[in-house]
Amino acid sequence: MAPANRYAPSRRNLLKSGIVLGAATGAAGTAGSPADADSTAWEPSRGPHERSMVDVPFEGFEKVRVGLIGLGNRGGGQDVRFGAVATVVAVCDIRPERVSRTIDRIMRQGFQDVEPVGYSAGEEDFLNLVRRDDLDLIYVATPWEWHYPQAKAAMEHGKHVAVELPISPHLDEIWDLVRTSERTRKHCLLLENVNYFRPELQMFNMVKAGLFGDVQHASGGYVHDLRWPYLFGGAYFPEPWRRRWQTRMNALHYPMHGLGPVSASMGINRGDRFDELVAVASPPKALALFREEDPRVGEEHSSWQDKPYISGDRHTCFVTTASGRFIRVEHDVNSPHPYTRETTLTGTRGSVELDNARIYLESLGHNDHTWRTGAAYAGILKQYDHWLWPLLERLADQYGGHGGGDFVSIFRLVQLMRLGMTPDIDVYDSAAWCSVIPLSHESMKSERLRPVKVPDFTRGHWKEARPTFDRPQPVDPLLKGS
Structure with a gap:
């Protein structure tokens, strides 16, 4: 059963319950889930109308609406960007001026004759x-x-x-999206x-080419000082929504930008899968200090109405x-820090650090304990x-x-839909990457290090090799010379 506290107005809880979704087929829900919310490894059996979405292609579309x-x-x-490669039929936002702005921007591109409905x-x-x-196709970019x-x-x-990231920060909701898709x-x-x-796709190709030997470990995440203008400066709307998640969960709220690419390179859900995780965090100090000291945060600022910040500054x-194998996942949006996704990958034949732009591979004859950087680094990646990228x-x-x-x-998503291919990133990849959020929260509930199991969202299909970013360029009638 979904936990009662969803940190949102009751109207949203009503939506989440499925009551107003208007579906005649009935909700997948999370019926049969354990009463113990700590049972993170719980994997529901498929219902009579649920079938795996592994290797299920899009239907194929003359044009994607x-x-x-x-x-x-x-x-x-x-x-x-959607307007350049697809037909935008309808747009939605709680601000009418944003709807009008978007319709105007799309129509000024000149690619479609009929205005989107707002x-x-x-x-x-x-x-x-x-x-x-x-x-x-529906694209979702809301809080x-x-x-x-x-x-x-x-x-x-x-x-x-x-x-947009994440599909949900709650494990029961992630499971429900998997089951609804199925x-x-x-x-x-x-x-x-x-x-x-x-660079992330180049790294992927180099792994597939065997340059790293057997991949042993990697790192990835999101370290980005968001205090101003994002958490306190009004860059988001409604202004406090992302900041207030720091009062709700002590978790790696947004790790997928670095985690996704290294997971793809390591074949997660395509021969390997996440099994267990353990998380730690530093004390939550940076946001309260920023609010107190920064002159741009005045006495009337909405942050003074926030509940105490409980999410650590660094996770x-x-x-x-x-x-x-293992992946080290980093997250910090509260501390003064230059932007990095912490993307690294190491195998039995060498290592790459994308954010530091350096590489060292015995498979390419590197044997002097010196990183290849600058033009040498760029030249190596360019070969893969x-x-x-050359196409687009x-x-x-x-x-x-x-x-x-x-x-x-x-472009790639719309192309896959048009050509009736399977997605590069599917619901199981999405679920696994996003599950780090609620599972890290669960891991840190205790004062001691507590590993938690990661569910198998594929329910066994992770053992099967299947294509993703390694598929060759398809024949696409809309692309000249393809």
């Missing part, structure tokens, strides 16, 4: 969008507490759904843009895998470029988004 939910800090930049009549108007019968009900509603109404036969996936960044989590480099430069990686990720 998209609905956008959330047009703020993140969604407000992704709109034109939805801005309150917090539940997204339900009217997902009920439309002229949509194939985290809304990801689960909006993704579930999309699938219940026959749409695939791509969700029942509705609609894909629910994390739109993890960093998996499509150029480190070790995830072990079924084959005996993923086909997506000009468009990635034009549409941007984290160096073009945002555009590449959206």
Whole structure:
């Protein structure tokens, strides 16, 4: 049974319960889940209408029709990227001015003749969008507490759904999204843009080429000083939503940007899987200190209404895998620190550190205990470029988004849908990566180090090799010369 406290208005709890989703087929729910909320390794048996989504392709679409939910800090930049590669049919935000702005931006691109329909009549108007019968994909870029009900509603109404990070911060909701996907036969996936960044794809190709030998361990995460303007400076809307998660869970709230790429390179859910994790955290001091000392945070600032901050400033989590390897996951958005995703990977033949831009591989003749950096580093990675980047480099430069990686990720998702292929990142990858959030919280409930088991969201299918980013460039009639 879902825990009673969801840190959100009762209206949202109503949405999450499925009562107002309007699905005639019934909710997958979490019936049969253990009464003990600490039973993190609980893996529900599949219901009579639930079947694995492993290797299930998209249907294939002549054109992909998209609905956008959330047009703020993140969604407000992704709109034109979706508009460049798909048909944006409908857009939704609780702010009417954001809806109007997005419609104008999409129409000024000149790629579609019919204006998107706008939805801005309150917090539940997204339900009217997902009920439309002229949509194939829903994109969700709202505050985290809304990801689960909006993704579930999309699938219940026959749409695939791509969700910004995370799909949910709660384990029971993650499981429900997996089961809803299996029942509705609609894909629910994390739109993890960093998996499509150029160096991360180059690292992936180098692993596949055997340059690292047997991969032994890796690290990845998210270390980014968000105090200003994000947590306190109003860059998000509503202003306090992300900051207040620090009053609700002591957890690695947002580890997926570094975790996703190294998980893909290590073949997680494709021959190996997360097995167990243990997390630690430093004391929560930085946010209260910032609020007290920074002159930009005045006496009337909403942060003075926050409950005490309980999430540590720095979190480190070790995830072990079924084959005996491990990933060190880092998270810190509170402390003064230059941005890093802490992305490293080590095998029996050498190591790479993407954030430090250095590599050392015995398989390439490196035997002098000296990192290859600068032009030497870039030259090595360039030899293992993923086909997506030379193909899309000009468009990635034009549409941007984290160096073009945002555009590449959206292009690729729409391409997979058009061509009737399986997703690169599926619901099981999304569930495993996001499960680090609630499981790290669970691990740190005790004063002593407490490992917790990671559920097998694939329910056995992780043992099967299957393709992901290693698939060759497909024949695409919309791309000249492909």
